[in-house]
Amino acid sequence: MNADLIDATLVDATAAASLARQRVAVIGAGGVGLSVAACLALGARHDVVLCARAPIEDIGIDAAEGSRRVPVRTLTDPAQATAVDWVLLCTKAQDTASVAPWLARLCAPGTRVAALQNGVGHVERVAPLLPLAPRAAAAAVVPAVVYFNAERLARDRVRFGEAGDRHLSVPDDEGGRALSRLFEGSRMNARPNADFITLQWRKMLLNAVANPITALTRQRMAVLHHSDVRALCMDVLDEAVAVGRACGARFADDEAANMLATLLALSPAFGTSMYADCMHDRPLEVNALTGAIVETGAALGVPTPVNRTLLALLRAISDASAAAREASTPGQRAAA
Numbered sequence: 001m002n003a004d005l006i007d008a009t010l011v012d013a014t015a016a017a018s019l020a021r022q023r024v025a026v027i028g029a030g031g032v033g034l035s036v037a038a039c040l041a042l043g044a045r046h047d048v049v050l051c052a053r054a055p056i057e058d059i060g061i062d063a064a065e066g067s068r069r070v071p072v073r074t075l076t077d078p079a080q081a082t083a084v085d086w087v088l089l090c091t092k093a094q095d096t097a098s099v100a101p102w103l104a105r106l107c108a109p110g111t112r113v114a115a116l117q118n119g120v121g122h123v124e125r126v127a128p129l130l131p132l133a134p135r136a137a138a139a140a141v142v143p144a145v146v147y148f149n150a151e152r153l154a155r156d157r158v159r160f161g162e163a164g165d166r167h168l169s170v171p172d173d174e175g176g177r178a179l180s181r182l183f184e185g186s187r188m189n190a191r192p193n194a195d196f197i198t199l200q201w202r203k204m205l206l207n208a209v210a211n212p213i214t215a216l217t218r219q220r221m222a223v224l225h226h227s228d229v230r231a232l233c234m235d236v237l238d239e240a241v242a243v244g245r246a247c248g249a250r251f252a253d254d255e256a257a258n259m260l261a262t263l264l265a266l267s268p269a270f271g272t273s274m275y276a277d278c279m280h281d282r283p284l285e286v287n288a289l290t291g292a293i294v295e296t297g298a299a300l301g302v303p304t305p306v307n308r309t310l311l312a313l314l315r316a317i318s319d320a321s322a323a324a325r326e327a328s329t330p331g332q333r334a335a336a
């Protein structure tokens, strides 16, 4: 390990001293996984291993304070993995089932699995994959809302962007507080919140509009300023707000209008992850976002006709991309 690569200014030594060393496995070397692994490795408080599909020797992280390279141990085969204290699951939601071989090796009684993924229903998605009895598996999963934005610039390089000083939100329960402690003394924070359901659904509102509309129109956020599109966005939001409320989210009367105003205030040049995946013919994270709104609405008797229409179109695009990838060679897939 090259000691020059560690930036001690990013480490809070006081907090670092107060916590026990943990074995942490980060699954998925994308924007979120590279950011989380780099921030924890910079903290130097835990033993961090990155579980990826290709080896990475060190992570280049471009953050507000500058660029750093952070050495990280990578595993590329689940057979190499042993049990850890924490698994941080950082794949797209649709890839969750594919990490089962990793979870089988990394999890033992006492292991916690934090799901750093957009959408809702993290426990339902992840717990059945854990090699634990159902009740223990459900208790082991810690859902997290991700607020930073991270763009993978190369296989081993990430741009870590922040909107405010909040990086992750977690439930204010035993698991959430344990994840919060894991990040103490690192470059990243995880903040427990007693009204996690509202935060989760508020993030869902943002994704329900920005991702589908930019993907379907193959345009960046500027497209939201088109007057017809703005009206469509309000319809999408009104339905999603109704579903969120039915799930217990405490939304204000003007929640949808406020969310649209927030989206319109973002840079028109911003893309979204679904836009990027669409432009690169990759499968879309559609079932965990628009799909969850439609399915939850159906289960709770909340009509979602506009979201259902978007869902049909997005699934058609995503399925075509998945079929094309299936037919492509590994080299073509890596280049995509």
Ligand SMILES: NC(=O)c1ccc[n+]([C@@H]2O[C@H](COP(=O)([O-])OP(=O)(O)OC[C@H]3O[C@@H](n4cnc5c(N)ncnc54)[C@H](OP(=O)(O)O)[C@@H]3O)[C@@H](O)[C@H]2O)c1
Residues within 6 Å of the ligand: 027, 028, 029, 030, 031, 032, 033, 051, 052, 053, 090, 091, 092, 093, 095, 098, 099, 116, 117, 118, 146, 147, 148, 149, 150, 151, 152, 273, 285
């Ligand atoms: N990026 C952001 O700014 C951001 C912000 C908020 C929330 N989120 C959410 O966070 C989650 C992760 O997003 P992301 O942007 O980091 O996605 P991403 O850039 O697509 O990265 C996902 C990574 O998971 C890897 N992966 C998939 N299946 C795997 C498997 N079976 N074994 C090992 N690695 C596997 C992929 O590998 P390959 O590269 O080989 O395909 C990829 O590197 C998503 O739910 C997203 O919506 C992201």
